[in-house]
Amino acid sequence: MSQDVFILVEHLKGQLTDGTFELLGIGREVAPQTGGRLVALLLGKDVRGLAEELGAADVVLYVEDERLSDSVPEAYRRVLAGLIREKNPKLTLLPTSSLGMDLAGALSVDLNLPLIAFCKQLAVQDGSIVATCELYGGRAVVEAEIPEGSGLALVLPGASPADKGRSERAPAVEEVKPSVDLAEVKVRFKGLIEPPPGDVDITRQEILVSVGRGVQRQENLPVLQELADALGGVLSSSRPVVDQQWLPPTRQVGKSGMTVKPRLYLAVGISGAPEHVEGMRDSELIIAINSDARAPIFNVAHYGAVADLFDVVPKLAEAVKKRGA
Amino acid sequence: MLDIVVPIKQVPDLVEELEIDPSGTALDMERTRFVINELDDHALEQALLLKERHEGRVSVVALDVGEVEETLFMALAKGVDQAIKISGDFGPAPDNHTTARVLKDVLGGLSHNLILTGVQAIDDLDGQLGILLSSYLDLPYVGLVSGVQIEEGGGKATVLKELPGGVKAELELPLPAVLGIQAAEQPPRYVPVSRVRQAMRTATIEERSAAAEGNGRVRVRRISKPEVGAGAELLEGSSEEIAEKIAGLLADRGLLK
Numbered sequence: 048m049s050q051d052v053f054i055l056v057e058h059l060k061g062q063l064t065d066g067t068f069e070l071l072g073i074g075r076e077v078a079p080q081t082g083g084r085l086v087a088l089l090l091g092k093d094v095r096g097l098a099e100e101l102g103a104a105d106v107v108l109y110v111e112d113e114r115l116s117d118s119v120p121e122a123y124r125r126v127l128a129g130l131i132r133e134k135n136p137k138l139t140l141l142p143t144s145s146l147g148m149d150l151a152g153a154l155s156v157d158l159n160l161p162l163i164a165f166c167k168q169l170a171v172q173d174g175s176i177v178a179t180c181e182l183y184g185g186r187a188v189v190e191a192e193i194p195e196g197s198g199l200a201l202v203l204p205g206a207s208p209a210d211k212g213r214s215e216r217a218p219a220v221e222e223v224k225p226s227v228d229l230a231e232v233k234v235r236f237k238g239l240i241e242p243p244p245g246d247v248d249i250t251r252q253e254i255l256v257s258v259g260r261g262v263q264r265q266e267n268l269p270v271l272q273e274l275a276d277a278l279g280g281v282l283s284s285s286r287p288v289v290d291q292q293w294l295p296p297t298r299q300v301g302k303s304g305m306t307v308k309p310r311l312y313l314a315v316g317i318s319g320a321p322e323h324v325e326g327m328r329d330s331e332l333i334i335a336i337n338s339d340a341r342a343p344i345f346n347v348a349h350y351g352a353v354a355d356l357f358d359v360v361p362k363l364a365e366a367v368k369k370r371g372a
Numbered sequence: 373m374l375d376i377v378v379p380i381k382q383v384p385d386l387v388e389e390l391e392i393d394p395s396g397t398a399l400d401m402e403r404t405r406f407v408i409n410e411l412d413d414h415a416l417e418q419a420l421l422l423k424e425r426h427e428g429r430v431s432v433v434a435l436d437v438g439e440v441e442e443t444l445f446m447a448l449a450k451g452v453d454q455a456i457k458i459s460g461d462f463g464p465a466p467d468n469h470t471t472a473r474v475l476k477d478v479l480g481g482l483s484h485n486l487i488l489t490g491v492q493a494i495d496d497l498d499g500q501l502g503i504l505l506s507s508y509l510d511l512p513y514v515g516l517v518s519g520v521q522i523e524e525g526g527g528k529a530t531v532l533k534e535l536p537g538g539v540k541a542e543l544e545l546p547l548p549a550v551l552g553i554q555a556a557e558q559p560p561r562y563v564p565v566s567r568v569r570q571a572m573r574t575a576t577i578e579e580r581s582a583a584a585e586g587n588g589r590v591r592v593r594r595i596s597k598p599e600v601g602a603g604a605e606l607l608e609g610s611s612e613e614i615a616e617k618i619a620g621l622l623a624d625r626g627l628l629k
Binding site for chain 1: 390392492503504507513515533535541542559593594605619628629
């Protein structure tokens with residue numbers, strides 16, 4: 048086993064994701080603890096140019112192949128399994144993303160390596176891989192360890208500031224030829240489907256009134272719409288509201304939805320699971336209203352009110368109209 | 373014929389306060405209330421939709437963990453053809469690697485060409501169940517799926533996989549396969565308690581047993597609850613006072629027009 052720390056580089060439409068820099072930032076902290084190098088694994092088609100931006104890593108290993116399209120994790124899985132088996136790093140970090148979630152479990156079985164998911168922090172202490180994980184929708188913190196040997200970790204978005212993983216240095220760059228036959232990949236990419244146009248673009252709004260499961264039923268939405276109107280903002284939501292088809296998918300904030308950074312994010316009846324928080328944590332001002340004092344949204348909000356939204360929201364709309372008038 | 377298996381997992385009901393065992397390394401299973409993993413409910417809904425669309429049958433399987441019978445009867449009431457409860461020496465809280473290996477054994481004796489699971493659960497400390505199961509079964513896997521079309525003849529499926537920003541990838545894969553469902557094509561159907569009670573009287577849950585080999589290699593050192601509201605300044609008072617305070621904060625920041 049080597050003492051190196053590997054991170055998987057993720058890129059979309061020719062751009063490195065923030066998640067990549069977050070992993071590099073964490074890797075930069077963990078590598079000195081193992082005494083190994085920080086190695087970035089860059090896979091894709093025509094990706095060599097992206098290596099220059101990965102200066103936080105000591106080494107970039109890149110694999111180019113026509114079939115390494117972003118959207119087919121199975122091809123990534125085959126290449127990564129080969130690379131990790133051959134190089135045998137102490138720890139491999141993957142992002143909790145559409146790509147990473149379709150890789151980690153498979154690599155754990157393929158390589159017979161233990162895996163820790165939902166990681167917020169990672170360290171290597173006396174040979175043990177130690178992780179702090181956010182489980183149960185952010186309602187529990189679990190300190191977990193892989194006591195010996197090497198392992199894999201799925202790291203939550205926002206676990207480390209992306210800026211810690213940016214560097215002006217030039218990394219050593221090395222091309223690797225895949226040792227596996229990608230013709231055997233069973234999943235075939237057919238195309239990308241962009242979200243339907245026509246609805247408002249929530250990523251461009253200054254004020255979002257965002258509703259969650261606490262709204263209880265679709266008939267309750269007009270009260271929130273009234274508040275949004277009074278504020279000159281629009282309604283957005285967490286996943287369950289979209290799954291219930293109370294609002295269109297274009298309004299969804301979080302994983303597989305939009306990442307928003309409005310001047311005001313008013314979270315109403317949203318518990319604040321990690322999948323939601325990753326899409327709104329960088330908002331300038333976050334105010335949360337939730338009847339559950341234990342809701343994790345209060346850990347990310349700047350201001351919070353433990354209250355029944357149906358009591359507060361109409362009064363807030365009134366108070367806003369009064370001041371605006 | 374489309375033979376769909378939906379492995380279901382019970383998870384703590386987050387409506388209740390989490391209760392931590394005195395050891396500090398696990399939840400207190402005696403005092404925990406369980407519900408179906410929400411995304412498994414979506415997987416079940418997707419299976420029922422596919423059954424209605426094609427000639428097919430749906431089986432649900434679950435390890436005997438966390439009040440699972442209620443959930444299995446709920447699935448029977450919703451219209452699944454078979455519900456299987458697996459007992460074994462996997463303890464009250466098996467990890468997902470263990471659960472996946474147990475399911476692999478049971479699935480070996482069960483006809484199936486499509487396995488649908490929720491793409492994740494709130495307690496997936498050692499990774500997501502569906503992808504682990506697909507790897508043990510050596511079947512193709514796609515996760516974060518929110519749409520499934522089965523091709524005539526049942527040899528292939530075309531699925532929509534969610535990417536960031538509301539974009540979806542259309543992917544084709546041969547069956548049998550495992551899919552990690554993020555959302556069913558419609559909200560999970562509601563079944564009244566009376567129908568669940570009726571299922572309890574008339575339907576049966578099949579029982580199987582399976583050996584659990586080994587344990588996961590991720591050890592829990594400590595489980596704790598995060599400090600509540602560590603980040604937020606709390607606004608207190610009557611609802612009028614809270615509304616006034618929020619309006620004041622917004623006015624101070626020039627957010628009221």
